[in-house]
Amino acid sequence: MIKQTQRQIRNRLFAALTPSEFAAIAPGVKSVKLELGQPLHRAGEIVEDVYFPETGFISALAVLSDGYHLEIGLVGAEGAAGVSVILGSNTSYSEAMCQTGGLAWKISTASLRRAAAEHPHFRELLLRYVEVFHIQVAQTAACNAHHDLSQRLARWLLGAHDRSGVAELSLTQDLIAIMLGVRRSTVSVAAAQLQRAGIIRYQHGLITIVDRVGLENAACECYESVAGEYRRLFGEHPRDLPPLPTAA
Amino acid sequence: MIKQTQRQIRNRLFAALTPSEFAAIAPGVKSVKLELGQPLHRAGEIVEDVYFPETGFISALAVLSDGYHLEIGLVGAEGAAGVSVILGSNTSYSEAMCQTGGLAWKISTASLRRAAAEHPHFRELLLRYVEVFHIQVAQTAACNAHHDLSQRLARWLLGAHDRSGVAELSLTQDLIAIMLGVRRSTVSVAAAQLQRAGIIRYQHGLITIVDRVGLENAACECYESVAGEYRRLFGEHPRDLPPLPTAA
DNA sequence: CAAACTCTGTGCGGTACCGCACACGCAAAA
DNA sequence: TTTTGCGTGTGCGGTACCGCACAGAGTTTG
Numbered sequence: 001m002i003k004q005t006q007r008q009i010r011n012r013l014f015a016a017l018t019p020s021e022f023a024a025i026a027p028g029v030k031s032v033k034l035e036l037g038q039p040l041h042r043a044g045e046i047v048e049d050v051y052f053p054e055t056g057f058i059s060a061l062a063v064l065s066d067g068y069h070l071e072i073g074l075v076g077a078e079g080a081a082g083v084s085v086i087l088g089s090n091t092s093y094s095e096a097m098c099q100t101g102g103l104a105w106k107i108s109t110a111s112l113r114r115a116a117a118e119h120p121h122f123r124e125l126l127l128r129y130v131e132v133f134h135i136q137v138a139q140t141a142a143c144n145a146h147h148d149l150s151q152r153l154a155r156w157l158l159g160a161h162d163r164s165g166v167a168e169l170s171l172t173q174d175l176i177a178i179m180l181g182v183r184r185s186t187v188s189v190a191a192a193q194l195q196r197a198g199i200i201r202y203q204h205g206l207i208t209i210v211d212r213v214g215l216e217n218a219a220c221e222c223y224e225s226v227a228g229e230y231r232r233l234f235g236e237h238p239r240d241l242p243p244l245p246t247a248a
Numbered sequence: 249m250i251k252q253t254q255r256q257i258r259n260r261l262f263a264a265l266t267p268s269e270f271a272a273i274a275p276g277v278k279s280v281k282l283e284l285g286q287p288l289h290r291a292g293e294i295v296e297d298v299y300f301p302e303t304g305f306i307s308a309l310a311v312l313s314d315g316y317h318l319e320i321g322l323v324g325a326e327g328a329a330g331v332s333v334i335l336g337s338n339t340s341y342s343e344a345m346c347q348t349g350g351l352a353w354k355i356s357t358a359s360l361r362r363a364a365a366e367h368p369h370f371r372e373l374l375l376r377y378v379e380v381f382h383i384q385v386a387q388t389a390a391c392n393a394h395h396d397l398s399q400r401l402a403r404w405l406l407g408a409h410d411r412s413g414v415a416e417l418s419l420t421q422d423l424i425a426i427m428l429g430v431r432r433s434t435v436s437v438a439a440a441q442l443q444r445a446g447i448i449r450y451q452h453g454l455i456t457i458v459d460r461v462g463l464e465n466a467a468c469e470c471y472e473s474v475a476g477e478y479r480r481l482f483g484e485h486p487r488d489l490p491p492l493p494t495a496a
Numbered sequence: 497c498a499a500a501c502t503c504t505g506t507g508c509g510g511t512a513c514c515g516c517a518c519a520c521g522c523a524a525a526a
Numbered sequence: 527t528t529t530t531g532c533g534t535g536t537g538c539g540g541t542a543c544c545g546c547a548c549a550g551a552g553t554t555t556g
Contacts (some may be wrong), residue, residue: 147513149512149513182513182514183513186513
């Protein structure tokens with residue numbers, strides 16, 4: 001179960017619980033370490049556990065029959081991966097995959113459903129997050145059809161920056177290319193462009209975000225549009241997630 | 249309120265209700281005529297009513313700041329437009345727009361929420377549909393990034409065919425181009441290709457689907473993938489929606 | 497019937513991204 | 527240090543779609 005007191009918790013869905021709700025749910029929650037590349041849910045398979053990221057983030061990926069994996073949404077401490085089990089289905093449409101190492105809270109599908117049934121406020125919180133996630137996916141659909149890669153790359157980096165809480169991201173261009181559904185070399189060109197503009201620095205699997213505002217200007221509207229919906233429904237901007245805990 | 253007896257209802261969400269649930273909900277339901285091009289919900293505005301199509305279909309559109317409208321999902325008698333209000337938000341992320349004339353059942357947001365609260369089976373039905381719709385949108389995101397227009401056009405026509413229940417669709421290429429987020433002339437080329445293959449016939453705003461199986465072969469996997477998820481959660485394939493009532 | 501309008505087919509130059517391939521630089525292992 | 531490997535930058539021909547523009551065919555209106 002969760003050892004931290006609630007005020008130490010970074011995940012916004014848990015942080016928004018009342019103390020009594022938190023106390024009731026905590027026993028079913030386990031802390032787990034997320035490893036880079038680790039699959040948490042597989043397309044078409046049963047969702048055993050739902051993951052509430054504490055640090056790091058998780059990609060939701062659509063899997064096409066030719067083996068292509070393509071990101072449809074990003075989940076960090078603002079939400080949870082696999083939360084749509086509370087809509088009723090037991091299996092996952094998408095694949096959930098860790099993109100960075102980090103920590104998450106894990107709760108079994110059955111426990112989550114029980115908690116949601118017993119605590120209407122928690123249930124309502126989860127449903128609201130389902131809606132925000134849905135909006136993110138919808139915006140991605142439009143973005144994929146209409147915006148070009150340099151904008152989409154900037155948008156993606158902003159999302160990763162918000163959720164990771166650090167300016168240095170361990171990410172190869174290869175991985176980003178898969179997320180965005182383009183060739184690696186196309187990412188290379190777009191990234192070089194951002195680097196020349198002094199917005200990011202790229203060095204062997206390590207991206208540093210140098211100029212956050214510049215990155216926001218380079219991105220398409222889709223970042224701010226989704227972030228705005230999150231703020232509308234949750235009252236805080238994803239940019240303002242709590243900082244990472246300093247190492248004890 | 250609904251005058252038909254329940255067994256005459258084509259909409260699958262209403263048809264799946266138990267007789268007593270149906271009787272309880274019916275008084276809040278009004279029949280409305282859908283006109284081509286009529287907007288039912290506007291992006292960012294309050295959702296006053298939720299629409300359960302009986303014939304015809306409705307597009308959900310993302311609106312980008314440059315004015316582009318781009319379809320993210322299609323709703324027909326298998327579902328309802330605006331149903332995500334049961335997740336909690338009062339406003340609509342997307343725009344809902346009629347693509348054909350037809351009939352729909354309309355219920356106010358407040359009545360729908362009350363009905364969902366009082367009838368768990370109805371609520372569970374609605375949530376399951378929210379999930380299917382979400383899957384449709386997610387698949388569209390991947391499809392937009394990865395499949396080319398000829399496949400996407402075929403996919404779209406299949407969806408329209410399923411929902412309209414007739415082989416003749418009143419649709420200009422201009423309208424389809426907006427839905428798919430491409431130029432009209434690109435649609436023209438792809439449609440001419442399908443026509444030469446004897447799959448459809450196109451004549452001044454009227455598409456006739458000649459070879460349904462051929463159309464399925466011409467489409468990308470995305471059609472069958474979403475349809476399969478629908479069947480998994482609702483037990484019937486969208487292709488098998490009840491036929492239109494014959495004129496009395 | 498003719499005129500006005502709507503819708504579809506086609507063409508041209510331009511661009512974004514593809515698939516593939518290869519060279520270079522940084523980094524960890526021998 | 528040298529070697530090996532991984533990650534990044536770049537180039538080339540090809541393709542899908544863009545923006546724009548115009549002709550022709552079908553449909554409605556006068």
